[in-house]
Amino acid sequence: LQVDLWQPSSPFHIVEGAVADVRVPQNTTRSLLPYLQQANIQYTILISDLQQAIENQTGGRSHRNRRSLSEYNYEVYHSLEEIEDWMHYLNRTYSDLVHMFSVGKSYEGRPLYVLKLGKRSRPYKKAVWIDCGIHAREWIGPAFCQWFVKEALQTYQIDPDMRKMLTQLYFYIMPVFNVDGYHFSWTNDRFWRKTRSKNMRFHCHGVDANRNWKVKWCDEGASLHPCDDTYCGPFPESEPEVKAVAHFLRKHRKQIKAYLSFHAYAQMLLYPYSYKYATIPNFNCVESAAYNAVNALQSAYGVRYRYGPASSTLYVSSGSSMDWAYKNGIPYAFAFELRDTGHFGFLLPEMLIKPTCTETMLAVKNITLHLLKKCH
16 A cells, blocks of 8 residues: 555654554555554544645636735745745845845756845844745745745834844745755645655655755664655765755854744644754753743644654654754754644645744744843
C-alpha cells in the first residue's frame, strides 16, 4: 500500500497510541479500510474527497484577486510568481523600510529572494531571520511571511511596539525558502514536500531541505533513501537553497539574534534541540520566551499551542535549520508548526489564513520584544 504520510513525516516516528495522518489514493481505500478494521486500528476519514478540496483552494484563481498590488489580498494563497511580483512591488513602494535582495539561486535557477525590513536608523542593528516554505506543501507558511510584512508596513506608524521593533532591529524575511518545490506544488503535485534536485541513481527528485543542514546530519529522523520524504541528501548543504541561506546566516551570525522558521501543521512552538534529548544552555530565556509567545497567541482565538524542545515535543530529527542556527550562535531559534492539528492538514482553508496569521503575529511580536529586553 502506497500512502503519503502527513503526520509524522517519517514512518520511524509512528508509535503505538499516537495519531498518524495519511493520504491514500482513491483505489487504495477499498483494501486499506478492511485491513485497519482487522488490525483493530481506529480510523477517521478527515477529508473524503481530497481532489475536490484542492480544487476549492486553487480553482478559478486566474481571474480572482488580480487587482493592483496596492489592494493585494493577504487572505488567499499566492503562487510563487505572485509572491515575487509582490516583493518587487514593496521594494519599489517602501524603499525607506524595505530592501529586497537575493542570497543565491535554487537548483532550477530561480532567485532566492529575501526582504530586509527596518528603519535605517543606525549603522549596526541586531536582526531577526524569518523563513517560510522550507517544505513546499505547507502553504500557510508563505502566507504568514507575507502577512508579517504587511502588518509591519501598515502598523509601523500607529503601533509603538512595531515602531520599536523596526527602529531597533532588522528583519530578514524569506517568504519562500524552497522556491522550486513551492512552484511544483502549484503546478504538479499539491503535496510535494522536498526540493526539486535530481538524483542520478534513483529516479526520484528532491531532498528534505529541513534535514540537509550540517548538524548531526542524516542521523535519527532522516532517511538515506532518495525517494523518501525525509531524505537528507547526498551530503550536508547539497541543496543550493540550504547552502545559500547557511552562507548568509554564517556571514551575519554576529548580528542575527533570532531565527524563526514557519512550518505546518501541528500547532506547536519548538526550540532546540531537535536532534537529541538535552537541555540547551540558555534554556530559561528561551523557555520563558516560548511560554509568553504561546500565551500571546492563545489570547486571540483561544487556540492552544504546545511548546518545548522539538525532540520531546514533536520527534527527534537531525539536520534541521533550527538546530543549525542555534549551533551557529543564534541564541533564539524557533520553529513554528502552524494550524491545524490534522483536520485540514496541509489544506488549511483560505478562510483560516487571517485568524492563523493574526494569532501567530502576536507570538512573533512577543518573541521579538523579549529579545530586546535582556534575559539572564
